[in-house]
Structure formats: C-alpha cells, structure tokens
Amino acid sequence: MTLSSAFYARNTTAVAKALLGKLLIHDSPHGRTAGIIVETEAYLQDDPASHSYSGKSKRNAAMFGKPGTAYVYTSYGVHRCFNVVTNKAGIGEAVLIRALEPVEGISLMQRRRRTKDVHALCSGPGKLVEAMGITLQDNGCTLDGKLRIVPGRRKKQKIIACKRVGISKNVHAYLRYIIKDAAFCSRP
DNA sequence: TGAGTGATTGACT
DNA sequence: GTCAATCACTCAT
Numbered sequence: 001m002t003l004s005s006a007f008y009a010r011n012t013t014a015v016a017k018a019l020l021g022k023l024l025i026h027d028s029p030h031g032r033t034a035g036i037i038v039e040t041e042a043y044l045q046d047d048p049a050s051h052s053y054s055g056k057s058k059r060n061a062a063m064f065g066k067p068g069t070a071y072v073y074t075s076y077g078v079h080r081c082f083n084v085v086t087n088k089a090g091i092g093e094a095v096l097i098r099a100l101e102p103v104e105g106i107s108l109m110q111r112r113r114r115t116k117d118v119h120a121l122c123s124g125p126g127k128l129v130e131a132m133g134i135t136l137q138d139n140g141c142t143l144d145g146k147l148r149i150v151p152g153r154r155k156k157q158k159i160i161a162c163k164r165v166g167i168s169k170n171v172h173a174y175l176r177y178i179i180k181d182a183a184f185c186s187r188p
Numbered sequence: 189t190g191a192g193t194g195a196t197t198g199a200c201t
Numbered sequence: 202g203t204c205a206a207t208c209a210c211t212c213a214t
Binding site: 051054057058059060073074075076077078 | 206207208209210211
C-alpha cells in the first residue's frame with residue numbers, strides 16, 4: 001500500500017521527518033529496486049536555497065503540483081535529484097531524498113552504478129537516482145505507480161536535524177534530517 | 189544574446 | 202583537498 005495524499009499534504013518539514021524509514025520502490029523493465037529512506041532535506045517556498053523561491057518556472061513546475069508527486073531535476077548538467085512534492089497544490093515545496101539504504105535489486109543497482117560497493121549505491125541524491133533508474137520521465141508522476149513510497153518496517157529510529165550541505169544560501173537552517181547511525185548517509 | 193550559478197559526483201594530486 | 206564536466210535557469214547587457 002502506498003502513502004495517502006494526506007501524508008504529503010502536511011507542512012514540508014513534518015513530511016521530511018516522516019519519510020525517514022519509509023521504503024522507496026521502483027518497478028522498471030529491468031527489475032525492481034527498493035531502498036529505505038535514511039536522509040532527507042526540506043525545501044520551503046520562502047527558502048532562498050529552494051528552486052521555488054523565485055517563483056514557478058518550467059523546470060520547477062512539478063514542485064507546485066499535487067502533493068505526493070515526483071519532482072526530478074537536472075543538477076550540474078550531469079546528475080539528477082529526486083524530490084517528493086509536499087504541501088498543497090500551488091505551494092512550491094518539496095522534500096529532497098538524499099540517501100537510501102538498498103534493500104532490493106542490489107545487483108541491478110550495481111550494474112546501473114557500475115560499482116560493487118553497496119555503500120556507494122545510494123549515498124547521495126544523484127547516486128540514488130541512478131541506482132533506482134529514476135529519469136526525468138518520472139518528473140510529475142504520482143508516487144503510487146511504478147515509482148512509489150510505502151511504510152517501512154523499521155521500528156525504532158532516532159532522527160537528527162542538522163544543517164544542510166552542498167548549498168550556498170540559507171545554510172544555517174536545520175532542514176536536513178537523517179536517521180541516527182545510518183550507514184548510508186550522503187556525508188559523514 | 190551572453191555570462192554566471194548551482195539541492196553533485198568522481199577522478200586526480 | 203582540488204577540480205572539471207556540462208545543462209537549465211536567472212540576471213544583466
């Protein structure tokens with residue numbers, strides 16, 4: 001079962017924390033890959049570091065779409081990042097999925113990523129997109145089809161909020177969330 | 189119409 | 202630790 005739209009329609013920081021421990025699944029023609037979300041970041045509409053800060057554009061239009069849809073964008077011309085759109089339609093907010101713990105389809109991930117190092121498969125936003133086989137075609141798709149998020153089986157998890165990384169604006173905001181002791185987070 | 193910038197990664201020193 | 206790769210967007214001519 002997938003998460004309801006009410007799950008995503010809350011404020012973005014709450015969704016960012018709630019997504020930790022959930023299972024991201026992608027059924028591709030090559031097989032299924034899945035991983036537990038261990039690291040997220042919240043991007044708010046009034047946040048200078050967010051793509052939606054300076055209004056809607058062709059690139060970030062999906063961010064303003066319905067909650068529970070995917071926002072995939074190209075970064076640095078080379079990599080892609082995967083976000084989950086949150087809050088109400090028309091509000092440009094989303095949660096960036098930064099890292100996963102691989103649980104299914106690991107051999108397929110290894111082929112896609114061209115490495116056998118399990119820790120290198122999904123320990124970063126660009127990496128997990130490639131490992132999961134997510135493409136720009138998935139931009140704007142709802143997360144209840146081939147690509148979906150389901151409740152995880154992880155029982156206990158300690159969540160840590162910390163400063164975001166890799167950005168130059170509003171770096172002091174504590175909008176990055178990780179599961180404590182997760183071995184798959186994107187930066188030490 | 190053109191320069192500047194970035195929610196990154198991987199290869200190299 | 203440093204740096205290039207390379208695309209979509211923004212901002213300035």
